[in-house]
Amino acid sequence: MFTLKNALQKIASMIKPIDTDRLMKAVSIGLLGIFFFLVTMSNVYTETYDIERFAPAKETIRSPITVENEQETERKVRETVQSVEDRFTISDEITDERLAYIEEIFAAVTKIENETSEADDGEAAQMTHPEKVEQLKQMLSQEITDFISDKTIYQLLEMTADERSLAAKELMPILTNVLEKGVRVENIQTAREEVKQTMEYTDLDNHLVKVLEDLTDFAIVENAFYDPDKTMDARKEAASRVEPVVIRAGEIIVREGQTITNEIYEELRLVGLLNKERSAFPLIGLALLILLIMGVIGHELNVMAKQGQLDKRIVASIFLISILVIGLMKIVSLFTTQVNQLFYVVPVATGVLLIKQLLNERMAIVLTGVYAVLGSMIFNGEISGSLNFAAGIYFFFSQLGAIVFLTNSKDRLAIVKAGVGTSFVNIITILLFLFLSFEKYSWTDLLIQSGYGVTSSLLSAILTIGLLPFFETVLGILTDMKLLALSNPNQPLLRKILTEAPGTYHHSVMVANLSEAACEAIGANGLLARVGAYYHDIGKTRKPQYFIENQMNGNNPHDVLDPRESAEMIISHPYDGAAMLKEHRLPKEIVAIAEQHHGTTLLKYFYHKEQEMNQHTNEANYRYPGPKPRTKEAAIVCICDAVEAAVRSMKQPTEEKIEEIVSSIVNDRLMDGQFNESPLKLNELNRVHAAICEALKGMFHSRIQYPMKEAK
Numbered sequence: 001m002f003t004l005k006n007a008l009q010k011i012a013s014m015i016k017p018i019d020t021d022r023l024m025k026a027v028s029i030g031l032l033g034i035f036f037f038l039v040t041m042s043n044v045y046t047e048t049y050d051i052e053r054f055a056p057a058k059e060t061i062r063s064p065i066t067v068e069n070e071q072e073t074e075r076k077v078r079e080t081v082q083s084v085e086d087r088f089t090i091s092d093e094i095t096d097e098r099l100a101y102i103e104e105i106f107a108a109v110t111k112i113e114n115e116t117s118e119a120d121d122g123e124a125a126q127m128t129h130p131e132k133v134e135q136l137k138q139m140l141s142q143e144i145t146d147f148i149s150d151k152t153i154y155q156l157l158e159m160t161a162d163e164r165s166l167a168a169k170e171l172m173p174i175l176t177n178v179l180e181k182g183v184r185v186e187n188i189q190t191a192r193e194e195v196k197q198t199m200e201y202t203d204l205d206n207h208l209v210k211v212l213e214d215l216t217d218f219a220i221v222e223n224a225f226y227d228p229d230k231t232m233d234a235r236k237e238a239a240s241r242v243e244p245v246v247i248r249a250g251e252i253i254v255r256e257g258q259t260i261t262n263e264i265y266e267e268l269r270l271v272g273l274l275n276k277e278r279s280a281f282p283l284i285g286l287a288l289l290i291l292l293i294m295g296v297i298g299h300e301l302n303v304m305a306k307q308g309q310l311d312k313r314i315v316a317s318i319f320l321i322s323i324l325v326i327g328l329m330k331i332v333s334l335f336t337t338q339v340n341q342l343f344y345v346v347p348v349a350t351g352v353l354l355i356k357q358l359l360n361e362r363m364a365i366v367l368t369g370v371y372a373v374l375g376s377m378i379f380n381g382e383i384s385g386s387l388n389f390a391a392g393i394y395f396f397f398s399q400l401g402a403i404v405f406l407t408n409s410k411d412r413l414a415i416v417k418a419g420v421g422t423s424f425v426n427i428i429t430i431l432l433f434l435f436l437s438f439e440k441y442s443w444t445d446l447l448i449q450s451g452y453g454v455t456s457s458l459l460s461a462i463l464t465i466g467l468l469p470f471f472e473t474v475l476g477i478l479t480d481m482k483l484l485a486l487s488n489p490n491q492p493l494l495r496k497i498l499t500e501a502p503g504t505y506h507h508s509v510m511v512a513n514l515s516e517a518a519c520e521a522i523g524a525n526g527l528l529a530r531v532g533a534y535y536h537d538i539g540k541t542r543k544p545q546y547f548i549e550n551q552m553n554g555n556n557p558h559d560v561l562d563p564r565e566s567a568e569m570i571i572s573h574p575y576d577g578a579a580m581l582k583e584h585r586l587p588k589e590i591v592a593i594a595e596q597h598h599g600t601t602l603l604k605y606f607y608h609k610e611q612e613m614n615q616h617t618n619e620a621n622y623r624y625p626g627p628k629p630r631t632k633e634a635a636i637v638c639i640c641d642a643v644e645a646a647v648r649s650m651k652q653p654t655e656e657k658i659e660e661i662v663s664s665i666v667n668d669r670l671m672d673g674q675f676n677e678s679p680l681k682l683n684e685l686n687r688v689h690a691a692i693c694e695a696l697k698g699m700f701h702s703r704i705q706y707p708m709k710e711a712k
Helices: 004-014 020-043 070-083 092-118 129-139 142-147 150-158 161-181 185-199 206-219 228-240 262-270 281-306 312-333 349-358 361-378 389-405 412-436 443-473 480-486 492-500 502-522 526-535 538-542 563-571 573-583 588-596 604-613 632-648 655-671 682-699
Strands: 088-090 224-226 252-254
Touching (some): 020 281, 020 361, 092 142, 092 150, 092 161, 142 206, 161 185, 252 262, 281 361, 312 349, 312 361, 349 389, 349 412, 361 389, 389 412, 389 443, 412 443, 492 502, 492 526, 502 632, 502 682, 538 573, 563 573, 563 604, 588 632, 632 682, 655 682
Antiparallel strands (some): 088 224
16 A cells, blocks of 8 residues: 555655765865855955045055046047147249249359459440449349349449359358248248348358348248148058057056046046946856866866775865965965065965875875966956966966975975975076066065065975874874874884784784885885784784784693684784774774774684584684775785785795795685775786785795804
8 A cells, every 4th residue: 555654765765875975075165166266256356436526535446457548548649639730841943943043143243243344445344333233133033123122233243253152152051951941931031030140150241141131031932831631641640659548457546545536537437446336247257267176176086086095084185275275375465565576475385285295296286276376366466357477377386396395205304395495496486587577676676585485485394394283183184204103113002012912013013014015016005004014913912812923832722712712802803903093093094904904704723623513613703794905005914914924834934835825815815805895906916916925035035054063
């Protein structure tokens, strides 16, 4: 019968269980994207102002965009066109004509005088000056005689030949110069005065200058006429040379306290700072950029998930580190101006140094690009649509330098060395910007900005060293430095093994050596395997005497115990060890190795011993409860634990026997399904086998037997 309960059960069976890890990753990426959006929103979406004309500005306002002030450009073009003078065409015909008239006058006077001086007697010799004037007037062109007075002609006749020659020599070049420059109707008198003043500085006597003034008035006439075509062309050319009036992004429109004039008010309106209904397009563009960034981060998290390296701690660390780095950028940007360039001092390398220590180098490089892009936007001076490429390039190379110089992630001193190396990269990048700039910088500027770069790198190293324990402890992320600290023999649990179960301690050290070599052969974490092997048998310290490596003088308590009881004591040690490790708050990776290093293998010795007494023995009672190894490191420790015990029990191990027993154990574990839950592959098992054999051969190599002296 169909009931509501059955319906609900059917619906519930159809709904797929929620993947909490995927949900957590999606939520974290979403929250990180929202944080990036909120931090950078003011850099693309500028503030508007409620401003009245002729009121003092309450703050300094800069233009958020680059835009042409068309009204001001038109005014500038109009003023330029109006300033262009009219163009005139000079008539060469008139110039040549007037000069020819003057030459004609001097030539005619000279001819009459020559004729008079050559005659010995007769009418020519008896001519009076008035008669000569009349004769000269008959020789000259009518235009000359209409303008030149008889007095002037008479005075020319009174000159000596030398005086006339000198007068012609001085006057003609002056007239030529003035006429060739052009004489307009409105400046005829000015041109005539210019000729007269120029003649006063010649070698002519004053009375000669007076005679030539009448000739000057005759010669200087209008010869330059207004040319509308040339004038229009000149105005067009002048207008084309006018640069558009542009309000550039970041340019100060009004300073604090300055009166808002009509011109300033119009500029504020033009750049959109008075518009209450601002465009949403900048926000859409920012959202698209954030989506791209989140896509990149999400892709890298998926890659880590496929490799089995992703968990909540990793996502949390990326989330917190990103907030830290971008938050530091935003805080510093509030105090940064175009003058002080404080973005050089941001300890941006902190993030990638932490990421490389906590995660891996690939993610650090990816986040280098992300932080550089966001930094170029944060330090754009809140100028919409622009990026500070200098800041972006500086952040990129600073972070990349930190990643390159952090070569040894197992030593905290390596972080300091990486900081020193990063300081050199920072200085080189800063000098690059200074030398490429057209501006001149003093030595003081070079030292100050280089000091910013050094401060940035040192702060990055200090913050990394200070924050690393937080991520290791609070988030429980296991780093190489944490593993090295756990491998210190003075660790309480290791001292406990050494003092209470020395045989187990020696066994653990041997397993650690084998595990590290095998892990390095396949690219797994050899240091994790080594440290995990140190602690994998910590559970044996509960009852060390029940484990053969700690038994002395051949006393074995299992000889008097029931096989089932012995098996329970032996089987409990991985889980006792895991409980002890959890109690001492060791990383879960170490706990997992201790708990999984026997998987669900069969305790064959006691199982067969019980089977001899009871053929119906339940095999499940002699198997470890598991879980099976789930990581490569746990699987390798599982193999090496069995191999070391087996090889150590051999009286005379040879290379052939070692290879045989290693192959036997590996195949046994493989056929028993102990590696089904681990990412270990068959080709990797072959390399693990070879690495273990190689290491064991080095440990158990044959030695020279020295002869003993016979007693006499």
